[in-house]
Structure formats: C-alpha cells, structure tokens
Amino acid sequence: MVQRLKEVDVVIVGVGMVGSIVAKELAAAGYKVVGLERGEARFTVPEFQSPAVHDELRFDIRKALMQDNTREPVTFRNASSETALPVRRWESFLPGTGLGGSMVHWNGQTYRFQANDFELATRTKERYGKNFLDKDVTIQDWGVTYAELEPHYDRFEYLLGTSGKAGNIKGEIQPGGDPHESPRSREYPTPPQKEHFQGALFRKAATSLGYHPFPQPSSNLSQPYTNPEGVKLNACVFCGFCERYACEHYAKSTPQTVILPVLLANSNFELRTGCQVQRINLDSSKKKATGVTYIDTAGREFEQPASLVITASFALNNVRMLLLSGIGKPYNPQSGTGVVGRNYAYQTMSSVAAFFDQDVIINPFMASGASGTLINDFAGDNFDHSGLGFIGGAFIGAVNTNGRPIQYHPVPPGTPAWGQGWKEAVVKHYNHTVMFSLHGSSVSTRQNYLDLDPTYRDAWGQPLLRMTFDFPQNDLKMAAYVTAKGVEIGKAMGAKLVAGAPRKAPYTTTVYQTTHNTGGTVMGNDPRTSVVNRYLQSWDVPNVFVIGASAYPQNASWNPTDTLGALTYWAIDALKNRYLKNPGRLVSA
Amino acid sequence: MDKFSRRKFVATIGAATVAPASALLKAAPAEAVAPQQMAQRGSATLPAKPLYLFFNLAEAAFIESACERLIPADESGPGALGAGVPNYLDKQLGGAWGSGERLYRSGPWQSGSPSQGYQLPFTPAELFHVALRAVNRNFESQGAAFGTLSAEAQDAYLKTLEAGGVDLDGVPSAVFFDMLLRMSIEGFFSDPVYGGNRDMVAWRMIGFPGAYADYYEAIDRHGEKFAREPMSIGEDALRHVHIDPNIPASL
Numbered sequence: 096m097v098q099r100l101k102e103v104d105v106v107i108v109g110v111g112m113v114g115s116i117v118a119k120e121l122a123a124a125g126y127k128v129v130g131l132e133r134g135e136a137r138f139t140v141p142e143f144q145s146p147a148v149h150d151e152l153r154f155d156i157r158k159a160l161m162q163d164n165t166r167e168p169v170t171f172r173n174a175s176s177e178t179a180l181p182v183r184r185w186e187s188f189l190p191g192t193g194l195g196g197s198m199v200h201w202n203g204q205t206y207r208f209q210a211n212d213f214e215l216a217t218r219t220k221e222r223y224g225k226n227f228l229d230k231d232v233t234i235q236d237w238g239v240t241y242a243e244l245e246p247h248y249d250r251f252e253y254l255l256g257t258s259g260k261a262g263n264i265k266g267e268i269q270p271g272g273d274p275h276e277s278p279r280s281r282e283y284p285t286p287p288q289k290e291h292f293q294g295a296l297f298r299k300a301a302t303s304l305g306y307h308p309f310p311q312p313s314s315n316l317s318q319p320y321t322n323p324e325g326v327k328l329n330a331c332v333f334c335g336f337c338e339r340y341a342c343e344h345y346a347k348s349t350p351q352t353v354i355l356p357v358l359l360a361n362s363n364f365e366l367r368t369g370c371q372v373q374r375i376n377l378d379s380s381k382k383k384a385t386g387v388t389y390i391d392t393a394g395r396e397f398e399q400p401a402s403l404v405i406t407a408s409f410a411l412n413n414v415r416m417l418l419l420s421g422i423g424k425p426y427n428p429q430s431g432t433g434v435v436g437r438n439y440a441y442q443t444m445s446s447v448a449a450f451f452d453q454d455v456i457i458n459p460f461m462a463s464g465a466s467g468t469l470i471n472d473f474a475g476d477n478f479d480h481s482g483l484g485f486i487g488g489a490f491i492g493a494v495n496t497n498g499r500p501i502q503y504h505p506v507p508p509g510t511p512a513w514g515q516g517w518k519e520a521v522v523k524h525y526n527h528t529v530m531f532s533l534h535g536s537s538v539s540t541r542q543n544y545l546d547l548d549p550t551y552r553d554a555w556g557q558p559l560l561r562m563t564f565d566f567p568q569n570d571l572k573m574a575a576y577v578t579a580k581g582v583e584i585g586k587a588m589g590a591k592l593v594a595g596a597p598r599k600a601p602y603t604t605t606v607y608q609t610t611h612n613t614g615g616t617v618m619g620n621d622p623r624t625s626v627v628n629r630y631l632q633s634w635d636v637p638n639v640f641v642i643g644a645s646a647y648p649q650n651a652s653w654n655p656t657d658t659l660g661a662l663t664y665w666a667i668d669a670l671k672n673r674y675l676k677n678p679g680r681l682v683s684a
Numbered sequence: 685m686d687k688f689s690r691r692k693f694v695a696t697i698g699a700a701t702v703a704p705a706s707a708l709l710k711a712a713p714a715e716a717v718a719p720q721q722m723a724q725r726g727s728a729t730l731p732a733k734p735l736y737l738f739f740n741l742a743e744a745a746f747i748e749s750a751c752e753r754l755i756p757a758d759e760s761g762p763g764a765l766g767a768g769v770p771n772y773l774d775k776q777l778g779g780a781w782g783s784g785e786r787l788y789r790s791g792p793w794q795s796g797s798p799s800q801g802y803q804l805p806f807t808p809a810e811l812f813h814v815a816l817r818a819v820n821r822n823f824e825s826q827g828a829a830f831g832t833l834s835a836e837a838q839d840a841y842l843k844t845l846e847a848g849g850v851d852l853d854g855v856p857s858a859v860f861f862d863m864l865l866r867m868s869i870e871g872f873f874s875d876p877v878y879g880g881n882r883d884m885v886a887w888r889m890i891g892f893p894g895a896y897a898d899y900y901e902a903i904d905r906h907g908e909k910f911a912r913e914p915m916s917i918g919e920d921a922l923r924h925v926h927i928d929p930n931i932p933a934s935l
Contacts, residue, residue, distance in 0.1 A: 146917040149895035152874035157786060168788045173799055180796040180803055183788040292906040334897035343897075456909050460892055461899035500873040500892050512846075513754040513865055514839065522760045525890040551790065603799035 097388070099398045103127040103365075106387055106401035108372045108416060109408030111196020112656075113642045113663050115350040115358055116254075117405055119324075120667045122363035126675070129399060131370040131389055134193030139351055143341035145334075151499045154339050160200045162190040162409070166554035169411060173565045173601045175428055175542065181551050181559065187603065188441075188610040189339065190409040194368060195350040197409055197610060198656070202338040202464025202496055203314035203347050205257045206653035207248050207661075210241035210277040211476045215649065218476065219486055228486065229569050231540040233438055235648045238620040238629035241277050244661045247668070249280050251660030255348035256320035256328055259283035259312030273309040275471040288317045288331065292457055293529040294468030297493035300587035306470040311494055312657075313465030314348035324357045335497040337464030347464070370397075371555060375404050375420040375639060384422075384639050390555060402678070403638050403670075410645040414439075414545050414615035415560040422636050423616075423626045426544050428563070434626045436545035438614040439562065440650040443535030443570040445489065445597045447581040448505050449590035451527045458526065460498030467494030473577045474652035475536065485572040487536030488652050491581045494532045498525070505530060508594050529588065533577050535598065537613070537650040540567045545615045566600045574598040611655050613647040618662075620682070628682040630669035631662065637680045642666055734771040734879075738778030738809070743816045746823075747773060747864075749831035753838050754868045761889045762882075764868055772871030772880030773864075782809030806855065808863065815860040818852035819845075877918040887914040 105121050107114045110132040122128045137143070153159045162185075170179035191197035211218050216235045219227060228234070261282045262272025287310035290298070294310070301308040315331035322328070331346035345352050358364055369392035376385045376398065386400035406413045417423050417435050426437035451457070469492025471477055480486055497503060505528045506520040548561035566574075578597035585593035598608075619625030622634040631646055633639040642663055644655045651658075669681055736744045751764035751773070764770070776782060784807040793805045806814065823830050830838060844850060846865075848858030871880030873887070875895065881887065887894050894914035902910055 145897055146895040146915070146919075149897060150875055150917055152870060152878055156870055156874075157781070164788050165784075165786060171800060173797065177797065178794070180794065180800045181788045181790070182800075183802050184786060186801065289900075289904045291903055295906055330900070332897065333899040333903045335899070336897065456907050458899075458902070458908075458910050461903040461910070466903075498892055500887070500890060501870050504869075504873075504890070513842075513868075515756050515758060518755055518758060518760065518763070522889055525892070550792065601797075601799050603801075605799065605801045 097396045097398050100400070102386070102400035102402070103129050104401065105129070105403045105405065106131065106399050108375075108387060108404070108406045109133075109196060109412070110194055110350075110366060111191070111407065111409070112198040112350050113659065114196070114405075114407035115354045116660070116663050117407060117642065117667055117670075118364050119354055119358040119361070120671060121675075122358065122361040124671055124675070126363065128364045129401070130364065130366050131372055131387065131399070132194050132366065132368045133371045134368065136194045136366070136368045137199070137341070137351075139341070139343065139345055143343045145343045148340055148343050149334070149336050151501050154336075155499060155502055158185055158189060158339070160191055160193065160339065160341065161185055162192045167559070169560045169562050170548040170551050171562045171564070171604050173563075175563050179548055179561045179563070182604045186605050187608050188612055189607070190411060190610065194366070195355070198349050199341050199351065200339050201347075201349070201656060202654075204465040204494070204654040205252065205255060205259070205312045205314045205657045206490075207276065207279070208241070208651045208653060208658050209275070209475050209477075212651040213237040213239060213241050213244070215486075222476070223480060223486070229567065231542060231567065232569055233539045233541055234486075235438075235617075235619060235624055237648055238618055238625070239662075239665065244658075244665055245278070245280060247661040247664035248657060250664050251657065253284050254322050254324065254353050254660070255314045256284045256316050256322055256353070257312055257314050257348070258285040258288050258317040260287050260310055262309060271309065273471050274307050275474070275477045283312065285317050285320050287311075288313050288315065288463055288466040289333070290468055291333075291462055291466050291495070293459070293493035293495050294466065296529060296588050297531070297584065298468045300584050300589075301468075301470050303587055304584060306472045306584075308468050308470050311465045311467045311469055311492065313463060315342070315346055315463035315465055316348070322353055324354055326353055326356055328352050331463045333461050333463050333466060335460040335462050335499065337462075337496055372416065373419070373555060373557065375406070375416065375422060375636075377421065377636065381421065382636060384636050403640070403675070405640045405642060407642050410612045410615065410643045411545070411560055411562075413641050413643040413645040415547070417616060417626065417633075417641065418547050418560070419557055422633055422639060425546055428542055428544055431541060434617065434622075434624065436615050437624075438539035438617045438648055439543050439545045439564060439612070440537040440539045440614045440647065441564065441602075442537050442609045442611040442650055443489070443566060443574050443598050444608045445533040445535060445574045445578045445581070445595070447531040447533065447578065447585050447596070448507075448594045449529045449531070449585035449588055450505075450507055450524055450592040450594075451529070451590050453523070453527055455527055457529060458498070459495055459503065459528070462496050462498075464496045465494070467492050467496075469494060471652075473580050483572070483576060485569045485576070487538060487570065487573050489533040489535035489573070489577040490652055491531060491533050491577060491584065493529055495530050500525070507592055529585075529590070531581050531585065533574070533581050534652060534654070535570060535574055535577060536652045538567050538569045539614055539649040543567070565602050566598065571598070571600060611644070611650060613644045613650040613655060616641045616643070616645040617648045618646040619648060622684050628680075630674075630681045631666040632669075632674070632681050634684055638678060640666060640670065734768065734774065736771075736774050738774045738782065739770075739816075742820045743813075744770065744774070746816060746820060746830050749838060750842060750864065751868050753835065753842055754865055755872055762885050764872060766882070767872050767885050768880045768882040769868050769871035772874070772878055773867050775879045776867065776871075777809050777812055782812075783807050802859070804855070804859065811855055811860065811863065815852040815855040815857070818855070875918070876916050884914045884916060
C-alpha cells in the first residue's frame with residue numbers, strides 16, 4: 096500500500112552537493128523542503144575517521160563509497176549495433192551514494208570552464224569555419240555565458256574555500272596564475288597548497304619550454320578557513336587518501352564540511368535517507384509534476400507530493416529519472432530527434448609517465464587530491480586548431496594524487512605483468528616516477544547517448560540506464576596531439592624514460608578513467624536540442640528542475656564540479672527571485 | 685640533474701619531522717624496530733602454516749606455488765608466500781567478496797566484448813573452485829603436482845593460462861589467471877589486517893608509509909627520503925596489529 100504524505104513546497108531527489116546547496120537556500124527563504132537521499136547519513140565524525148579510512152582495499156578496490164551496483168548498475172555497449180550488457184563491477188567511472196553524494200569522494204580539483212566553452216558551437220564556427228568539425232559532432236552552445244556565471248562561480252568557490260592563484264582578475268593578468276583563464280572578479284579564497292616535488296619538476300620543465308604553469312586550484316585547503324555560511328574547515332595535511340575516500344581532517348570541501356551543518360539546523364528542511372525515488376509523478380496533463388514516489392529501506396512505498404521537484408542526483412541518475420518518469424522526449428539516434436539522453440559525453444584521459452634515476456626521490460604518497468602543477472596551454476581553444484582536424488584539448492599536469500600501491504606501481508612499457516621482472520620494476524620505479532594527467536575534453540556526437548535498457552532491471556524492477564558510447568575521432572586526434580606535448584615536457588624534466596599513453600578506442604568499462612560523465616539532460620535555448628532551458632527548468636514540465644552535469648551539452652578540458660556549483664547558484668537565483676514568486680515557464684518555448 | 689644527485693648529503697625526513705601528538709601515542713621511533721626484529725616478531729606470533737578456511741589442501745598447494753611465481757621472493761624481500769598472499773586470497777574468497785560482494789548478478793548471461801567486462805555467472809568463490817578443480821585434475825592425470833615442477837615449468841604453465849584458450853570446466857583460463865593475479869597484487873599491497881602484506885613487508889620494499897597520514901611538514905622538502913616505518917590501520921601503540929592476520933575483520 097502506498098502511503099501518501101503531507102504536501103511540501105519542494106522535494107529534492109539526491110542530497111549531494113547540489114541538493115544540499117539548493118535545500119539550504121530554499122529552506123532559508125522559508126520554503127518547506129524535503130531531501131530524499133537513497134544512501135545513508137554519514138559525517139566526518141564518526142564515519143570518516145582515521146586510521147580506518149586509510150584502507151586502499153576497502154575504498155579503492157572494493158569501492159565502499161560508491162553507488163550499490165549490485166542493485167543499480169548501468170548497461171553498456173560501444174555502439175548501437177551491439178547488445179548492451181550490465182557493468183557488473185564499477186571501474187571506468189564511480190558514482191557515489193549517501194549523504195554528500197559523489198563529492199564526499201572527489202579530489203577537490205576546482206577549475207572553471209572558459210568563456211569559449213559556453214559558446215563552443217558559435218565560436219568554433221567563427222574561428223575555424225562551418226565545415227571544420229567531423230559530421231557526427233553535435234556540440235552546441237549552453238544558453239548561458241561565462242559572464243553570467245562568473246558571480247556564481249565566485250560564490251561557489253568561496254563556499255568551498257578553494258585554494259589557488261588567480262591568473263586573470265577583471266582582465267588583469269596575474270603573475271603565478273593561469274593566464275589563459277577567463278576573468279574572475281577576485282582572488283581565490285585561500286592561497287595555493289604547497290607544491291609537491293612532481294609539481295616542482297613539472298613547473299621548471301614547462302617554463303623552460305615557454306608554457307605557463309600554475310598551481311592546481313584545490314578544495315583541499317591550504318589553510319584554515321571559515322566560509323560565508325560560517326562553517327569552519329582545516330588545512331589539508333597531504334595524506335594521499337583523497338579520491339575514493341572521505342576526508343577525516345575537515346580539510347576537503349564537501350557538503351559535510353561546507354554546508355550540511357547549516358542546512359540540517361534549519362527546521363524548514365527534512366532529510367530522509369534510505370529513500371529510493373522511483374519516479375517523478377505527473378498529473379493527467381503530463382505537464383505538471385505532483386511529487387515523487389519512493390521506497391524506503393524497509394520496502395515501504397511512499398508518495399511525497401510537492402509543488403516543485405528538483406532532481407539533483409549524479410548526471411547519469413538525473414537522465415534515468417526523467418526517462419523513468421516520462422518527462423521529455425527520449426533521444427533517437429537513428430532519426431536524431433528527441434532530447435533526453437542526447438549528447439552524453441565523458442572526458443578523454445591520457446597520461447604520461449616519466450621514469451627517473453634512483454637518486455630522484457619523489458615520495459608519491461605525499462599529496463592531496465589537487466596539489467599538483469599544470470598548464471592550460473593545450474586546453475580548450477587556447478591554441479590554434481587550424482589544420483589539426485579536431486577541437487578541444489587537455490590540461491597537462493603533474494597532478495599525481497597518491498602513492499597507494501595496489502593501484503599505483505608504475506612500470507615502464509614492456510615490463511612483464513608478473514614474476515621477478517615485474518617485482519624488480521615495481522620496487523625500482525615506485526619512488527622515482529612522475530605521472531602526468533592529460534585531462535581531455537569530450538565532444539558530443541550523434542551516436543553517443545543514454546536510454547533505458549530493454550532487458551536488465553534494478554532491484555526495484557525498473558529498467559537500467561543503457562549507455563552507448565565510444566570515443567569520437569575528434570577526441571582521439573586530440574588525445575594523440577596533447578600526449579605528444581606531454582612527452583616533450585617529460586623529456587625536458589630530465590627523465591630517463593618517458594612513456595606517453597594517449598587514450599585509444601574502444602572505450603572500455605574495465606579501466607578507471609574518470610567519473611566526469613556529462614550530458615543527457617542538456618541545457619539550451621532550443622527545446623528541439625535541449626531538455627532544460629538556460630535556468631535548468633524542464634521545457635516539458637516547468638515545475639521540474641534538473642540540476643547536474645547532465646546539463647552540459649559537451650564536456651570541456653577540466654573537471655566539471657566548479658561549473659556545476661556555478662550552475663547550481665545560477666539556477667537558485669532564478670528559482671528564488673523569479674520562479675517561486677510566480678511559478679511558470681522562465682523561458683517561453 | 686645535478687641538484688638531485690647529492691644523495692649523500694640529504695637528510696632523511698622521518699626522524700627529523702616533529703611528530704604530532706597522536707603519532708607519539710601510536711608510533712615508536714622509526715629506528716626502534718630493525719627489520720630483523722620485525723621478522724622475528726612476525727615469526728613468533730604467526731603459525732607456520734596459514735589456517736585455510738576456503739581452499740582445500742590441493743587447492744591451497746597450487747595457490748601457494750602459483751602466487752609465489754607471480755610475486756617471487758628475491759633480494760628486495762619476500763614474495764607472495766612470505767607476505768601471506770595465499771592467506772589473503774583464502775579469506776577474501778571465503779568471505780563477502782567471494783560470494784559476489786559488489787558484483788551485479790542478474791541475468792540474462794551472455795558473453796560480451798572486452799570493453800563490457802566480466803560477464804560470467806560465477807561468483808569469485810565459484811570461479812576459483814571450478815577452475816582449481818580443473819587445474820589440479822590436469823596435474824593429477826600427469827602424476828606430478830604443480831608445486832613439484834621447476835620454476836620455469838611452473839611459469840610456462842601459468843603463461844598458458846594467461847594466454848587463454850584453456851577451458852577450465854567453463855572458466856576461461858585467462859579470466860581465472862587475471863583474477864588470481866589481481867588478487868595476489870591486492871593481497872601483497874593491502875593493509876595487513878586483511879591477512880596478506882605480513883608485517884608490511886611489501887610496503888617496506890617500496891617505501892610506502894601505509895596508513896600514516898601527515899606530510900604537511902615533509903611535502904615541500906623535495907627529493908628527501910621519507911624514512912618512517914609504515915603504519916597499519918590495525919596497529920596499537922606498541923605497533924602490534926590487533927586483528928589476527930589469519931582471520932581478519934573482513935570475513
């Protein structure tokens with residue numbers, strides 16, 4: 096029997112970073128808000144305490160903080176000619192679960208996208224002509240500009256306390272920062288973290304080649320910080336257990352450390368954990384949401400009526416929620432029509448390993464998730480792509496985050512996979528190697544998309560999300576180009592051996608790459624090519640807002656979280672100042 | 685690279701770093717326990733032979749020999765056997781991991797492309813039992829156990845498994861080999877509370893400090909060796925690992 100609960104003003108699906116910020120703002124504005132989180136409540140004390148959190152097997156290998164894939168995986172295939180099969184173990188990407196969401200286990204790398212990224216289709220055509228792109232590429236403008244988002248980036252970074260060095264304040268280039276960045280209104284809230292040895296070696300080599308190295312913007316803080324919400328954070332001690340781990344030091348900016356203490360103290364907000372939302376309910380017109388239906392951990396079914404529904408879950412889960420609820424027309428790759436699931440994109444990760452002599456002692460285990468040094472000289476559109484046959488690029492950096500040895504034991508190409516030769520190489524190179532990341536952009540294409548799987552189901556009997564994806568030619572060309580640049584830097588560092596590994600097709604789910612899954616509920620100004628308008632409001636059901644990296648029309652050369660934070664405050668602005676005062680469409684279709 | 689060749693003049697960091705108060709409670713000074721003493725302590729507290737709960741005797745015999753070929757003892761230190769890797773495998777396969785923890789197990793089952801990953805209906809425990817039965821039957825029929833072969837012959841057999849194409853009663857040999865190798869590396873490098881990496885031998889070998897977590901003062905002393913004894917998550921103030929490494933918490 097379904098139990099119908101008392102109506103509230105707002106119900107939020109997913110209490111991660113987006114859900115926590117939206118809930119805090121709307122509860123503070125006087126609205127009754129319920130946050131539904133499928134996972135457990137968890138906090139720095141007692142859940143995230145050391146030394147138990149420093150357990151590579153449990154957190155890295157067994158993926159303790161991740162979405163329960165025994166109940167709710169995705170299915171995958173490289174092309175629509177194949178049969179999708181379940182991703183039976185997470186590996187390529189790792190969506191989190193539980194209070195605080197995926198941001199509990201993030202690395203804290205906090206980059207802005209550049210002005211160009213938000214108008215990518217227009218600017219590409221302007222600079223390179225209309226026939227420059229491969230025919231399958233479906234990149235488009237976001238419908239929002241960098242200038243519009245700048246105050247919201249600023250607000251999000253000050254919420255987190257991000258440690259970094261500005262490279263461009265109101266158009267003035269700042270020494271020590273990233274000269275390629277789009278103008279920011281002021282300096283970072285806290286100075287950069289200390290530079291690790293890999294970063295220092297990289298800085299010297301990149302400078303010698305005429306590039307512009309700068310410290311990685313980090314939400315693992317360089318010093319104690321009190322954010323505008325009044326929440327206090329500590330300085331990071333470089334423990335080397337960041338990504339895939341929760342932070343025991345109150346030093347990594349996560350919902351737990353920047354906003355939940357304020358949110359949970361507000362009686363207008365109610366947190367319910369262990370609630371698996373099944374669908375957003377619509378009235379008979381299918382143009383208005385009436386609330387959501389969820390099942391709790393004891394298997395009881397509830398209907399939570401609400402005037403406004405906000406989906407704030409991981410990108411892939413936002414897409415699935417709309418598909419399960421029948422909101423928006425599903426994308427059809429044959430006809431190219433429909434929008435939900437369209438423009439799924441990822442990140443094109445390549446790497447370079449620089450092997451040094453035995454007297455160069457790296458200590459890879461001393462690191463935060465974002466204490467590296469990098470260049471943006473080959474990111475985005477910061478270099479001329481004429482004649483290259485691709486758009487996009489990658490940041491290149493010595494951004495090593497750890498030396499946890501089950502996963503991290505670099506050996507030169509050609510080393511045996513086991514036996515004496517393997518062991519000798521592991522012992523020889525562990526403390527004398529610098530790894531670079533080449534964090535590449537990802538174009539959207541006609542053939543990469545998300546829909547519901549026809550065969551496989553979750554533990555509640557609902558269809559799984561089906562992912563159809565392979566690396567576009569555009570991105571493979573980009574990966575080869577930037578990796579060659581990375582190898583040159585490795586050589587300039589004086590490494591004995593430099594091995595580049597450009598990302599190659601086919602995309603595989605069996606190797607970790609990144610959890611930067613984007614698209615599927617794309618934002619834009621045209622309902623034929625977007626699911627939500629520029630304020631992240633559903634074109635079809637105006638009292639549903641979909642906030643997540645699922646809104647990105649394609650993915651840029653940087654980690655997506657800072658941009659998601661900016662979009663969240665941008666959407667809140669529209670919600671608080673316009674929508675809630677006069678509910679209805681914020682943009683006429 | 686002149687700057688970095690001054691190895692002799694570079695002080696080591698661990699001893700010079702001011703220890704935080706918590707570390708004083710947890711850790712004896714780095715020099716207090718010499719490797720030899722550690723080894724003696726280890727041998728005094730551990731049974732000569734692991735107590736196998738998952739593997740039968742024939743299975744354990746193959747696993748012990750095979751793991752030691754994957755990660756052999758050499759000048760740098762013990763191999764898989766000395767580090768307790770077979771014990772790690774035994775406890776993992778006999779526990780939640782073996783029975784399919786974190787493995788989506790709904791059908792229909794069909795083989796896919798390599799990029800679709802593991803698609804067999806076996807749990808890890810089932811897969812090991814089935815594959816090991818086939819492997820040992822093969823050696824029984826030849827009248828010589830795997831462990832009695834020369835190291836070269838053992839390696840040659842493991843390479844045939846690795847290359848694939850051998851059907852182990854429905855388990856493709858490459859899948860079995862891949863799982864054996866992955867789990868051996870896990871057991872070698874994971875925290876000793878899980879029953880491998882005995883006395884943190886693998887961490888010492890490469891210089892990984894384990895669960896130790898404070899490098900605020902050390903991180904910008906670039907190029908200096910960090911010479912602190914590694915730390916397990918299961919240690920008490922006397923640096924004893926609390927949990928019996930033969931029957932760890934995960935089982």
